[in-house]
Amino acid sequence: MSIRIGILGYGNLGRGVECAIRQNLDMELVAVFTRRDPKEVKLLTDTAEVLNVSEAEQWKDRIDVLILCGGSATDLPVQTPKYAQWFHVVDSFDTHARIPEHYAAVNEAAKKAGKTAIISVGWDPGMFSLNRMYANAILPEGKDYTFWGKGVSQGHSDAIRRVEGVKDGKQYTIPVETALEAVRNGENPELTTRQKHTRECYVVLEEGADAEKVEQEIKSMPNYFADYDTTVHFISEEELKREHSGIPHGGFVLRSGVTGWEREHRHLIEYRLKLDSNPEFTSSVIVAYARAAYRLAAEGQFGCKTVFDIAPAYLSARSGEELRASML
Amino acid sequence: MSIRIGILGYGNLGRGVECAIRQNLDMELVAVFTRRDPKEVKLLTDTAEVLNVSEAEQWKDRIDVLILCGGSATDLPVQTPKYAQWFHVVDSFDTHARIPEHYAAVNEAAKKAGKTAIISVGWDPGMFSLNRMYANAILPEGKDYTFWGKGVSQGHSDAIRRVEGVKDGKQYTIPVETALEAVRNGENPELTTRQKHTRECYVVLEEGADAEKVEQEIKSMPNYFADYDTTVHFISEEELKREHSGIPHGGFVLRSGVTGWEREHRHLIEYRLKLDSNPEFTSSVIVAYARAAYRLAAEGQFGCKTVFDIAPAYLSARSGEELRASML
Secondary structure, eight states: OOEEEEEEOOSHHHHHHHHHHHTOTTEEEEEEEESSOGGGOOOSOTTOEEEEGGGGGGGTTTOSEEEEOOOTTTHHHHHHHHHTTTSEEEOOOOOGGGHHHHHHHHHHHHHHHTOEEEOSOSBTTBHHHHHHHHHHHHOSSEEEEEEEOSEEOHHHHHHHHTSTTEEEEEEEEEEOHHHHHHHHTTOOOOOOHHHHEEEEEEEEEOTTOOHHHHHHHHHTOTTTTTTSEEEEEEOOHHHHHHHSOOBOEEEEEEEEEEESTTSOEEEEEEEEEEESBHHHHHHHHHHHHHHHHHHHHHTTOOEEEOGGGSOGGGGOSSOHHHHHHHTO | OOEEEEEEOOSHHHHHHHHHHHTOTTEEEEEEEESSOGGGOOOSOTTOEEEEGGGGGGGTTTOSEEEEOOOTTTHHHHHHHHHTTTSEEEOOOOOGGGHHHHHHHHHHHHHHHTOEEEOSOSBTTBHHHHHHHHHHHHOSSEEEEEEEOSEEOHHHHHHHHTSTTEEEEEEEEEEOHHHHHHHHTTOOOOOOHHHHEEEEEEEEEOTTOOHHHHHHHHHTOTTTTTTSEEEEEEOOHHHHHHHSOOBOEEEEEEEEEEESTTSOEEEEEEEEEEESBHHHHHHHHHHHHHHHHHHHHHTTOOEEEOGGGSOGGGGOSSOHHHHHHHTO
16 A cells, blocks of 8 residues: 655645655655645646645545645744644755754644654755764764755845846855865865855846846845855846756765874765755655655654654665665 | 773774774773783773683673674674674674675574664665665665775785785775766766776785786786776885875765656765775774664664664764754
8 A cells, every 4th residue: 555645835845746756656646735726736646636725634534644845934834833733744844043943843743643743854954964964973073064056046046036127037056166175185174155155146137227236236245145256147038047947956065084093094974966956856855754754653653853863764665674685 | 871882803993993982972992802812912992901702791791882893704694693692782794695694693693682783884884875775765766876996905905915926915996987977977877897996906026926927817817807907016015015004995875866757857866985994984883883772772672773774863972952953
């Protein structure tokens, strides 16, 4: 019998989850819940139903794991504790600084209801976090580095589009290759914000807008661009659509550490992701953890979990025996 | 109270474990068991005792986890099941093809005795296995690649030294950069043995030996060198000592996979290790898993485990709360 999955929220992430479910033969998508009029939402999966979010509770016995695909700013802080009263849930809450409070709220709700909830699943937080943690446990004396990109930052692209005179725009975060090489060479550099990443902007101007003024306004924007070396390219709307409609991302987690009685040996652990589609990769991680949620729930392991709390084998469709024989 | 660690076998790996324990403040080395005369073994740690291996059983109540540092060919298949009757144990059994039978033997012994045993810990098997498994669970449709090196292969160095006319020698396994780049570019190449790695040999000849004959014999050696592009450098004993006395190693685990309804997006997951000291890094992984063994044992989770079965948080000295706040 398949693991029956529900999706709440059908944007880029929800569609990514739908695609990932199709690649996992032990799962099936049974329902998508949306705040929109269900009649206006067309799924890729013929066999799943689209329902208004208000109907979710009625599906509590027909769904094994509900995947919450809302945003971290306002959706998930409310949704994850709420739906954990009826479902085993997985979310991708990614506001790092607010994870402890989110964890507490979800843990309380899930424990009370006897449900399993896994939060902050994806690649950062998620696979990057796992790699930071493993590397720190293995090399207790060392230094951590995370580089993001090359990839599209949604927040920075939104910031560009709020500038007067900008019709549309896209921002790429790019790791500085020389900084990355210094880390790989074991130089343990102290890196400022500016030394780690550059920001590249592709901007379509409104008719009659002042390019120089727009460029200055972008480059001097506090928090978003002022602390970085920023490049602004003005392009046509057609070029933006043709060349910059993807959502690639990725990055590097590195730990440089020492071992030996005199700390005489250096080691480098590097984890890298190069992703054509940020939401689809995130979804693929979430779906693997949905399998884990299903299994943990079957064992009665309720409450809130993160990637740190879940044994790797729970993610795989293969048995322990198969894993030991083929991958160990 | 510290976790009290014992070491069985005091070679490169045992000394590496001793060094790693010093970097982990919640652990202490209490005893080293050796097949040699204990009086002839000098530890780095003042506070630990050296004892003959025959005395190990008497220490069963004074050691929380016994780390087995023997070889995989003949030592561990006997030692791990044997010592699991008295101790929670960790080993680095690395004969991939024989892991299932080793697992079965250790599992039976550990379950019977109510002990926790973790086998095949290190980097391959170990961290590389974990990365293969996570990447496969995340990207079910894709292709796996493992490259080793640049690093010293003990087995191949031994093979060189068995050739007539060779006084000493060292062999480096080197990944082929163009093959690695093809994988990173998502080309999903089919790679033969020869296309993945080259072998570089540094050889000191016996006086009067025939260099050309030695080189031919090395290059044509079945299993070890015949399937590879092998380079042989003849050097002096001094140069070998000066330039090639280290035990570096490392390598790359990559998975290239696709997502999307039409499999239209490509992703690359890459894990890389660059290690100055193969045995010390292996030891560092083992020591983190010794902490996990201690905690699993405290929870009554007995029997044989591998890296696949252990939640990452068990490896870290930090609490779940600290981990969520600092690394997620």
